Amino acid sequence: MSVFRRRAALALLLLLATGCRPEAPSPLDQQLYIWQRQWRPAHAEALAASRADFSTLRVLAAQAHPGAGWSRVQVDADLLKADGRPLIAVVRLDGQLPGHDLQHARASILALIDDWRAQGLAPQGLEIDHDCASARLPAYAAFLRDLRQALPDDLPLSITALPAWLDSTALPDLLRQVNSSVLQVHAVNDPADGLFDPARALAWARRWSAVGERPFHLALPAYGIALVNGRVESERPLAIAGQRQELQAEPQQLADLLTELRRNPPAHLAGIIWFRLPLAGDRRAWPLTTLLAVTRGEPLKADIQPRFRRDGRLHELALANLGNLAGPLPARVELPAQGCEAADALAGYQLQRNADRLVFTRSIEGQVSAGHQRALGWARCQTLDQGGSRVIP
Numbered sequence: 001m002s003v004f005r006r007r008a009a010l011a012l013l014l015l016l017a018t019g020c021r022p023e024a025p026s027p028l029d030q031q032l033y034i035w036q037r038q039w040r041p042a043h044a045e046a047l048a049a050s051r052a053d054f055s056t057l058r059v060l061a062a063q064a065h066p067g068a069g070w071s072r073v074q075v076d077a078d079l080l081k082a083d084g085r086p087l088i089a090v091v092r093l094d095g096q097l098p099g100h101d102l103q104h105a106r107a108s109i110l111a112l113i114d115d116w117r118a119q120g121l122a123p124q125g126l127e128i129d130h131d132c133a134s135a136r137l138p139a140y141a142a143f144l145r146d147l148r149q150a151l152p153d154d155l156p157l158s159i160t161a162l163p164a165w166l167d168s169t170a171l172p173d174l175l176r177q178v179n180s181s182v183l184q185v186h187a188v189n190d191p192a193d194g195l196f197d198p199a200r201a202l203a204w205a206r207r208w209s210a211v212g213e214r215p216f217h218l219a220l221p222a223y224g225i226a227l228v229n230g231r232v233e234s235e236r237p238l239a240i241a242g243q244r245q246e247l248q249a250e251p252q253q254l255a256d257l258l259t260e261l262r263r264n265p266p267a268h269l270a271g272i273i274w275f276r277l278p279l280a281g282d283r284r285a286w287p288l289t290t291l292l293a294v295t296r297g298e299p300l301k302a303d304i305q306p307r308f309r310r311d312g313r314l315h316e317l318a319l320a321n322l323g324n325l326a327g328p329l330p331a332r333v334e335l336p337a338q339g340c341e342a343a344d345a346l347a348g349y350q351l352q353r354n355a356d357r358l359v360f361t362r363s364i365e366g367q368v369s370a371g372h373q374r375a376l377g378w379a380r381c382q383t384l385d386q387g388g389s390r391v392i393p
Contacts, residue, residue, distance in 0.1 A: 027262070028258065028261060028262055028265070028269075028271050028272050029055055029056075029270060029271030029272070030053065030054050030055065030271060030272045030273075030274065030295050031054055031055055031056040031057070031058060031217070031271060031272070031273045031274070032050060032054040032056075032057055032058065032273070032274050032276070032277045033058045033059075033060070033090070033219070033273060033274065033275045033276045033277065034057055034058070034059045034060060034075075034276065034277045035060045035275065035276040035277070036060070036276075036277075036279065037060065037063075037073055039073075039074065039075060039076045039079075040279070042279040042280045042281065043076060043079060043277075043279065044079055045280065046277055046278060046279050046280070046288065047079065047083050047277075048083075049288055050277065050288065050292075051083065051085065053292055053295055053296065054085075054274070054295075055085065055086070055271075056085055056086045056087070056088060056124075057080070057083070057085050057086070057087055057088070057277075058087075058088045058090050058127060058273060059073075059075055059080070059087055059088070059089060059090060060073050060090050060092065061073055061075065061089040061090060061091060061112055061116070062091050062092070062108065062109070062112055063091070063092035063093070063094075064091075064092070064093050064094060064097060064101060064104075064105050064108070065094045065097075066094060066096050066097055066098070066101070070104070070105065070108050072112065075121075077116075077119040077120060077121055080121060081120055081121065086124045086125075087121060087122070087123050087124060088123060088124060088125040088126065088127050088158070089112065089113065089116060089123045089125070089126050089127070090126075090127045090128075090129055090160075091105070091109055091112070091126070091127070091128055091129065092129045092130075093105055093128060093129065093130040094130075094131075095130060095131040095132040095133065095136075096132075097130075099139060102139075102143050103143075106143070106146065106147050106150065109126070109128075109147065110150055110151070113126065113151070113152070113155065123155065124155075124156070125155065125156040125157070125158060125179075126151065126155055126156070126157050126158070127157075127158045127159065127160060127182065128144070128147075128157070128158075128159050128160070129159070129160040130159070130160070131160070131162055131184075134164055134165055134167065134168040134170070137165060137168050137170035137171065137174050138170050138173070140174060141170065141173050141174040141176075141177050144157065144159065144174070144177035144178060145177050148177055148178070156179040156180065157177075157178045157179055158178055158179055158180045158181060158182060159174075159178050159181050159182070160181075160182045160184055160219065161181045161182060161183050161184065161208075161216075162183075162184060162188055163183065163184075163185065163188055163200075163204040163207075163208075164188070166204065166207050166208065166211070171211055172211060172212055175211060175212045175214055176212070176214075178214070179214065179215075180214055180215045180216055180217070180270065181208075181214065181216045181217075182216065182217045182218075182219050182273060183204065183205060183208050183216055183217070183218055183219065184219040185200070185201035185204055185205065185218060185219065185220065186201075186219065186220065186221035186249065186275070187221070187225070191225065191227055191247065192227070194247060195221060195224065195225060195247040195248065195249050196220075196221050196249045196250075196253070196254075198253045198254070198256065198257045201218070201220075201257060202257060202260060202261075205218055205261075205266045205269065206266045208266070209266035209267040209268050209269065210267070212268075213268065214268065215268050215269075215270040216268055216269065216270060217269075217270050217271050217272065217273050218261075218269065218271075218272050218273070219273045219274075219275055220249075220254055220257070220272055220273070220274055220275070221249035221254070221274075221275055222249060222254070222274045222275065222276065222278065222285060222286045222290075222291045222294075223249060223275065223276060223278075223284050223285045223286065224246060224247055224248035224249065224284050224285075225246075225247050225284065226244040226245060226246050226247065227244070227245040227247065228240055228242045228243070228244050228245075249286075251286065251290050251293070251294050251300055251325055252300055252325075254294050255293075255294045255297070255300060258272070258294065258295070258297065259297070272295075274291060274295070278291060286370075287326075287369050287370045287371045287372065288371075289324045289370040289371040290324055290325055290326070290369075290370045292324075293324035293325070293370075298324065300323075300324060300325040301323045301324065301325055302321055302323040302325045302326060302327025302328075302368070302370070303321065303322040303323035303327075304319050304320070304321050304322075304323075304327050304329075304330055304368055304391060305319070305320055305322055305389075305391065306318070306319060306320075306333055306335060306376065306386060306389050306391065307319070307320045307373060307386075308384060308386055310384075313341070313380050313381060313382060314378065314379075314380050315378065315379045315380070315381060315384050316375075316378050317335070317360075317375070317376040317377045317378060317379065318373045318374060318375050318376050319333070319368055319373060319374050319376050320368070320372075320373035321368040321369060321370050321371065321372055321373065323370055324370045324371075325370055326367045326368065326369045326370055327367065327368055328365065328366070328367055328393070329348060329349075329362050329365070329366040329367065329368065329374070330362065330391045330392055330393055331361070331362050331392055331393060332359065332360065332361050332362065332390075332391075332392040333349075333359070333360040333376065333389065333390070333391055333392070334357055334358070334359050334360075334389060334390040334392075335357060335358045335359075335360075335379075335384055335385070335386075335388075335389050336356060336357050336384070336385035336388040336389070337356065337357055337358045337379060337381045337383065337384050337385070338356065338381065338382050338383045339381055339382025339383065340353065340358070340379055340380065340381040340382075341380045341381070342379070342380045343358055343377065343378065343379035343380065343381070344377055344378060344379075345360050345376065345377040346375045346376060346377050346378075347364075347375075348362060348363060348364050348366055348374075349361060349362055349363060349376060349377060350363050351377060358377075358379055358384075360376055360377060
């Protein structure tokens with residue numbers, strides 16, 4: 001073979017190799033649910049901090065429950081307009097609603113869309129969240145078909161869907177009534193079995209992708225719950241006594257799932273929707289610091305350090321988590337100190353005073369959330385050396 005032909009053959013092989021190389025996976029579109037029934041000033045800060053990382057807001061707009069009837073959420077329209085991101089109105093219809101209540105809901109939904117538009121909001125979609133039993137899917141499909149015909153032609157319709165529907169022969173017809181679906185893979189089993197299982201979630205997503213050709217999103221958890229006497233405590237505390245069992249969606253599990261979805265996404269997966277937008281003071285939701293780290297694929301770690309606030313000789317002591325992941329209270333904190341007149345530990349720690357240091361020893365288990373701090377104690381000392389402190393996990 002001549003040199004020219006060898007070079008041509010090599011060039012062809014390189015071209016073929018380049019052409020066969022798999023393309024890098026495109027980033028997953030990530031969206032947020034706003035699920036608070038009462039809007040408050042904390043929404044403005046949370047929306048501003050989340051704007052760069054989440055493309056679309058899915059906003060709880062109304063809900064209907066048996067006996068309680070229909071109720072609207074008074075969203076902050078000015079705040080949503082100022083935010084500027086695409087909006088999808090979400091209507092929660094309890095799974096136990098009888099058929100005649102669903103028909104009433106149809107008229108209320110149409111009035112809701114008209115009212116949003118009158119306020120200057122331009123919803124780019126409507127999502128129905130109706131977690132009915134599989135046996136009711138044919139009736140649900142008929143409701144959606146009727147609703148679709150009544151909605152404006154330019155308003156896409158989607159539904160929240162349950163993995164339990166995968167075994168129903170009525171599912172394909174149900175999905176034909178909507179433009180897309182949102183597969184909820186958290187809080188779908190007995191709470192005693194846990195809030196979220198990443199292996200099951202991935203398996204459900206792959207099965208869902210085979211049902212039809214319509215795009216779907218995965219709804220993933222960024223929150224925790226508690227079980228109190230068999231009842232679920234979520235956004236609002238339950239006014240009942242009893243031992244609380246905490247269940248948390250683990251950030252590292254969700255981060256690993258995102259890595260797998262980016263590497264090998266199920267067919268027709270359009271993106272992720274996180275439940276829910278975390279507000280300041282929401283003790284059940286992940287801090288926004290943690291949620292952003294997971295969505296960006298950043299390493300997750302806690303970094304708990306002592307912090308002082310001084311007023312003369314009085315030092316107020318705290319433990320601050322400077323990382324992006326909740327971490328356990330340190331077992332021991334040692335602070336070099338001189339000229340201490342008095343000192344004490346606060347709840348969770350016991351204090352031992354030595355000649356040249358204060359030693360705080362943990363007495364109960366606990367955590368410090370990312371971006372938060374917890375009081376450690378106080379000391380009235382001439383000097384405290386924050387730089388020489390030791391934190392022992």
